[in-house]
Amino acid sequence: MTMKRQRKACPLCESGIRVVNYKDDKTLSRFITERGKIMPRRMTGMCARHQRQIGTAVKRARFLALLPFIRGYEG
């Protein structure tokens, strides 16, 4: 059993993205839960800068109806 887990590298830094694009709903959907919530840092393993960018980007994408506010809720 490991006492301390190795910090995972930021998935966005590794893929070479510097600025998160709020119009790219395909990438953003990797960082929301199946219900549409923004995943926390402990799940995404992202660096602070990218987590912050994802937060803003997901909120913009929701406003533009590219992503749902809540998934699986139909009234």
Place this chain on the structure above:
Amino acid sequence: MRDYEVVYIFDSAVPESTIAEKLDRFHALVAGDGRGEVTAVDHWGKRQLAYPIRKKPNGYYVVAQFRTAAESLPEFERALKLDEEVLRYLIVLHEGEPTAPMSVATREPRVRDEEEEEE
């Protein structure tokens, strides 16, 4: 002068010719009379909305980038608000990098997605 990006969602029942006319009218407000210039216009086309807006399931998306003086924005925004056929719009400062508007229809499959699935 600053760089801005605007995303319009039009009612998908509106014919494309009308949308083009409206875009010309809107863009004249930010780019007309030497106030600035429109650098890119990308029609995404019809797309299903993630949730209905004004009870409509689809929207016609257009992304445009322009450079203009901040003073011309309020008038531009007012025109968008008054237009019933614009379901929604978003104006943001365009800050570097993702220069080309990402088109959902023409977007190339990204290599890094495959890489991550292997992990």
